[in-house]
Amino acid sequence: MASILVPVLYIVLVFGGLWAFSSWYRKRNAAQVYEPYFPQHRERDLYISLLQKSDPPAPESLLKAALVRRAMTDVTRILRIREDKPALQILLQKGSIGDDLWSSVLAAEKEMETELLEVAAEANAYVEGWGQVIFQTASEMMANERMRALLERVPAMRSEAGECWLV
Amino acid sequence: MSQTHTHGPGTHPGHTHGPPPPPPPQMAMRPPDPLMQAVIEASFRPVNFALGPPENGSVLCGLHKLEKCEGCDVDYTGLNRLSRTLHSNSNLRCPPPPNMVNKQLSQAVVNTKEEGNALFKGGLYDKAIQRYTMAANIASQRPPWEHQILLREELATVLSNRAAAFLEIGDYISSLVDAEVVIQLRRNWSKGYFRKAKxxxxxxxxxxxxxxxxxxxxxxxxxxxxxxxxxxxxxxxxxxxxxxxxxxMASPDPxxxxxxxx
Incomplete structure (x- = not known):
């Protein structure tokens, strides 16, 4: 006579096994730390260090300048994510890259979202309404600085071109 | 916004229609995600730095007291320049929006360039080159937060003219370099390619x-x-x-x- 015990034991074993695996798997996934997509945000570190400086405190002009530099790095990162994400998505679909890289992109995107809000809030704390403009300012500054660097490189380019020409 | 009314047209409504409630304050900014804020905070690494002149208005590397230090792998030049600009213009509380343009400076660039053009037409190419170089330097003094298009166009025009002047005095390498820079500044402008080819x-x-x-x-x-x-x-x-x-190989005009x- 078959006991009811055998099917019950079977069900407990199967579902218990499934449950154990799923909980272990989820715990492992949650604990996994993805390699950050961007290197250390040094402009942000400097800005916060400047804020924390007390004797003597950093003057406001310096803090504002540091905040603009922070925003400039943010702008580069945002542009970089916007550029990389579609390409990475295609690579992910093809299986050319792993989930790790994709997860780190998503994490970076989320972090940047928060970062932008923080910078805008900081800017508004200095001057009301600056938060709406600071990223625009930052992106113009990036472009202008690049052009200025190009202009400064002209003498070096000349001697380089001259050397190529002589050889 | 349509309002749904439960009372019929003839019956007395049980409520009055006052002025509409004031719209909720504009949600200009969502509060940042506290979880991500914690992540950002956790990633913070204090920076070792020192304050420098004027009036602690600049940042130097902590170890060597240098603005640009290879040993510490830092470059605070851009930061300090902006800080000085803000410090010296005390009525400037923050960098203004990009569309606030320094008209005087644009005029100075145009004038210097025109002087250069006049000298060029007169055949005084050396003097013209000097003028063009000066115009480029004036243009690069534009406040960094202004629209990039302004500096881009000014520099491209002036350098394109300077390339032409260099070509006239026989300094082909300088001409080539200027043309190359013009192309990098304005990639879709035909003039740069023209000068380069020449x-x-x-x-x-x-x-x-x-x-x-x-x-x-x-x-x-x-x-x-x-x-x-x-x-x-x-x-x-x-x-x-x-x-x-x-x-x-006897070419007719080598x-x-x-x-x-x-």
Missing amino acids: ALLKMDRPKEAREAIQVGLAFDPDNKELQEILARIDHFLARREQGHQSNE QSPIPPAS
């Missing part, structure tokens, strides 16, 4: 000149100036090819590989 032709590098023209034509296929010079280069190359085949033009 300089390369003078240096007897017609193949490279042809490539430059073709890149320029890819941006602006209908450009007459570029089409013309391309035809001349092709003609010249074909002739040289023929010369190589029929004649020996000193001038340039097609006759402007």
Whole structure:
């Protein structure tokens, strides 16, 4: 006579096994730390260090300048994510890259979202309404600085071109 | 916004329609995600730095007290420049929006460039080059937060003219470099490619000149100036090819590989 015990034991074993695996798997996934997509945000570190400086405190002009530099790095990162994400998505679909890289992109995107809000809030704390403009300012500054660097490189380019020409 | 009413048209409503409630304050900014904020906070690494002149208004590296330090791998030049600008303009509380333009500076650039053009037309190429260089330097003093288009166009125009002047005095390398910079500044402007091709032709590098023209034509296929010079280069190359085949190396005019033009 078959006991009811055998099917019950079977069900407990199967579902218990499934449950154990799923909980272990989820715990492992949650604990996994993805390699950050961007290197250390040094402009942000400097800005916060400047804020924390007390004797003597950093003057406001310096803090504002540091905040603009922070925003400039943010702008580069945002542009970089916007550029990389579609390409990475295609690579992910093809299986050319792993989930790790994709997860780190998503994490970076989320972090940047928060970062932008923080910078805008900081800017508004200095001057009301600056938060709406600071990223625009930052992106113009990036472009202008690049052009200025190009202009400064002209003498070096000349001697380089001259050397190529002589050889 | 349509309002749903439960009371019929004839019956007395149990409530009054006051003025609409004031709209909720504009949600200009969502509060940042606290979880991500914690992540950001956790990633913070304090920076070792020192404050420098004027009035602690600049940042130097902590170990060597340098603005730009290779040992500490830091470069605070840009930061300190902006800090000084903000410090010296005390009525400037923050960088203004990009559309606030320094008109005086634009005028100075235009004037200097015009002086250069006049000297160029008069055949005083050396003086013209000096003027153009000065105009480029004035343009680069524009506040960094202004629209990039302004600096881009000013620099491109001035350097394109300077390339032409360098070409006239026979400094082909400087001309080539200026043309290259013009192309990097305004990639879709035909003038840069034109100047580059001219300089390369003078240096007897017609193949490279042809490539430059073709890149320029890819941006602006209908450009007459570029089409013309391309035809001349092709003609010249074909002739040289023929010369190589029929004649020996005795080329008729070794000193001038340039097609006759402007």
